[in-house]
Amino acid sequence: xxxxxxxxxxxxxxxxxxxxxxxxxxxxxxxxxxxxxxxxxxxxxxxxxxxxxxxxxxxxxxxxxxxxxxxxxxxxxxxxxxxxxxxxxxxxxxxxxxxxxxxxxxxxxxxxxxxxxxxxxxxxxxxxxxxxxxxxxxxxxxxxxxxxxxxxxxxxxxxxxx
Numbered sequence: 001x002x003x004x005x006x007x008x009x010x011x012x013x014x015x016x017x018x019x020x021x022x023x024x025x026x027x028x029x030x031x032x033x034x035x036x037x038x039x040x041x042x043x044x045x046x047x048x049x050x051x052x053x054x055x056x057x058x059x060x061x062x063x064x065x066x067x068x069x070x071x072x073x074x075x076x077x078x079x080x081x082x083x084x085x086x087x088x089x090x091x092x093x094x095x096x097x098x099x100x101x102x103x104x105x106x107x108x109x110x111x112x113x114x115x116x117x118x119x120x121x122x123x124x125x126x127x128x129x130x131x132x133x134x135x136x137x138x139x140x141x142x143x144x145x146x147x148x149x150x151x152x153x154x155x156x157x158x159x160x161x162x
Contacts, residue, residue, distance in 0.1 A: 013036070013037055013038060013129070014037045014038065014058045014059055014125050014126060014128070014129035014132075015037070015038040015040065015055055015056055015057050015058050015059075016033070016037045016038065016039055016040065016057070016058065016059045016060075016061060016125055017040045017041070017042060017048065017051050017052070017055075017057045017059070017060045017061070018030070018039065018040070018041050018042070018061050019041070019042045019043070019044075019047075019048055019060065019061065019062040019063060019066070019071065019074065020041075020043070020062075020063040020066070020090075021043050021044065021063065021066040021067060022063070023043070025063070026041040026042075026043065029041065029061075032118055033118075033121070033122065033125075036122045036125070036126075037059075037122070037125055037126075037129075040055060040057065044066070044068055044069070045068065045069045045074055045077070048060070048074065048078070052078070052081070052082060052085075057082075057085055058085065058086065058128065058129045058132045058133075059085065059086045059087075059088065059125050059128045059129065059132075060074075060075065060078055060085055060086075060087050060088070061088045061089075061090055061112070061125075062074050062075055062087070062088070062089060062090065063090050063091060064089055064090070064091035064099070065091060065092075071089050071090070071091070072089060072099070072108075075087040075089060075107070075108055076107075079107045083107075084132055084135055084136065084139075085132070086109050086110075086128035086129075086131060086132055087107060087108050087109060088108060088109060088110040088111070088112055088124065088128070089108050089110075089111050089112065090111075090112040090113075090114060090116065091111075091112075091113070091114060092113070092114035092115075099111055109128060109131075110124050110128070112124070
């Protein structure tokens with residue numbers, strides 16, 4: 001499991017990676033949402049890994065029907081390396097098998113039909129961002145508690161030995 005890098009974008013708004021093999025869909029997504037979220041786009045799994053290695057991505061939205069790695073499989077691979085990232089599947093087709101796979105294997109938090117409703121998608125991305133932030137805060141708090149407990153145990157051992 002890799003830790004998400006803290007590079008490039010502010011934590012004030014979601015960093016969303018949109019994955020689609022169609023250049024016009026990537027361009028449309030960027031143009032539509034660039035004021036609402038920090039947008040990254042990728043056309044394939046190679047570009048996805050590059051973005052995830054260099055940016056603190058909160059949400060990945062992947063198209064289901066892509067050559068090479070379908071969206072459902074891509075989201076499963078992302079979940080395995082970056083479990084805190086929220087994953088969403090988008091498709092213009094009624095691909096029930098792919099949707100089921102994405103939910104069961106990829107831990108998809110949202111299924112989005114093309115064409116998307118912009119307001120609904122912004123709400124979904126912001127909600128996912130809030131979930132990620134809350135999970136990161138819980139993880140950091142737990143780590144601080146573990147460290148404080150270790151310090152107390154050390155101090156107690158020192159006192160008992162003296």
